[in-house]
Amino acid sequence: MQGDSHRPAAASGAPILELSGVSKSFDSYPHRVVALEGIDLRIDKGEFVTLVGPSGCGKSTLFNIVAGLLDADAGGTVGFGGMSQSARDLLGKVSFMPQRxxxxxxxxxxxxxxxxxxxxxxxxxxxxxxxxxxxxxxxxxxxxxxxxxxxxxxxxxxxxxxxxxxxxRPLVLLDEPFGALDAMTRTLMQRWLLDIWQRHKRTILFITHDVDEAIFLGDRVVVMTARPGCIKLSMDIRLERPRNPRITTSTEFQSVKKALLEAIEEESMKSFLAEK
Ligand SMILES: Nc1ncnc2c1ncn2[C@@H]1O[C@H](COP(=O)(O)OP(=O)(O)OP(=O)(O)O)[C@@H](O)[C@H]1O
Ligand SMILES: [Mg+2]
Structure with missing residues (x-):
């Protein structure tokens, strides 16, 4: 499920962000780290897309590139608002909440x-x-x-x-905004964020390690592979909105969760074995 298939069937059809062949490596001592390799991803206006993947697969690096804080390697393109942009052009174009x-x-x-x-x-x-x-x-x-x-x-x-x-800014990047919260506060914050998103009509790209959160919030869940990170799959979430917390117990929710967990676990295992 690579390339243009990362587009949700229900999307408005107007892309706000289009990444094509985006890679990023760091020349760090003692060896070079390839964080991202050939990322193809399209986000349409008004979407709420959640991004999951093993620790260290390059999620925050990807956000830093989209926010214009890091240059991607030569070769790929970052299209924003219909135009290909360099890091310098991107700086200040998106709202960005970093991991801390x-x-x-x-x-x-x-x-x-x-x-x-x-x-x-x-x-x-x-x-x-x-x-x-x-x-x-x-x-x-x-x-x-x-x-x-x-x-x-x-x-x-x-x-x-x-x-x-x-x-x-029309595009909002949120890097694990609820990562440090207890389960109860987190649930409240998720409902509150959906409400804010619907009222402010922004496009949101949201990183999380919590699969339930990814499904509950997203129009689409995008799974990244172990490092070097690329897009493993993109799954449309067709649960009705506004989202009611009760949907987490529905069969539909559970079957989406099962498929996503399988994909994520496969990548987490690769990442774990690579670090051993
Ligand atoms: N400035 C940097 N210099 C060198 N290596 C870096 C730098 N930033 C990130 N990396 C490396 O790139 C890889 C991806 O890091 P990144 O922070 O993007 O991962 P992540 O998916 O956000 O992980 P987590 O889920 O733990 O937050 C890691 O191996 C990290 O060590
Ligand atoms: Mg991170």
Whole structure:
């Protein structure tokens, strides 16, 4: 299931991101690491795509390339908004929440949230006013003037997400945003994120290690192979929206999960054996 088959049947048909033959290697000591090899992936406008794969298969590297923070190796192309783009062109075109939340401990919550607006040249007073309107929606009313260390893990994640959404770009990259949360908070955050996604009408590419999360959130789950990472399969998730938490016990959900787990386990085993 390689190449153009990574397109969901139900998609709008207008691509926002098109990766073709994207590879990335690092010349690190003592040996060169080939992180990605020949990634072909298309994401259509408005999709919610979840990305899973063994640890070290290059998921974060892929995000860094799409965000313009890393150059891909020569040969492949990264198409964004219908045009082929270099890393320099891509920088600032997507909203990106990296794997660690990277909140600045010395800045109050509101001043963490407005960072992207300030970087774009908006004055602090106006930026604070713009961001303040988002606090209720992100469940953080009353915490504007707190510092990050005064928040719970789930609240910190919401601050980082709010900052990401504040940077209003059509494509949002979220790298394991709920990875550090307990199961209950995670479930609440998933439902909340789907709600935000539907209201803000963005396109989301979301990395997770949790197959249930990948299925529950996604219009499509994309599985990567063990390193060097390439696309192993792309599976459309045709569960009805809005997603009700009860669907996780449905036969349809369970059969999708079984197929995905088989694919993921095969790759995790390869990755484990390669490291031995
Ligand atoms: N800046 C770098 N320099 C050298 N090697 C790197 C660099 N960044 C990533 N790598 C290597 O590239 C490979 C892929 O790393 P990456 O962080 O993309 O994996 P990942 O799929 O996000 O893993 P995880 O699920 O654990 O977050 C790893 O072998 C890693 O050591
Ligand atoms: Mg990663």
């Amino acid at each position: 939340d990277l909140l600045l401990p010395w800045r109050r919550v509101i001043d963490n949230v407005i960072l992207p607006l300030e970087v774009e040249g908006m004055g602090r007073a106006e930026a604070r006013k713009t961001a303040a309107a988002l606090f209720p929606e992100f469940g953080l009313s009353g915490f504007e003037r707190h510092y990050p260390h005064q928040l719970s893990g789930g609240m910190r994640q919401r601050v980082a997400l709010m900052r990401t959404f504040c940077f209003e």
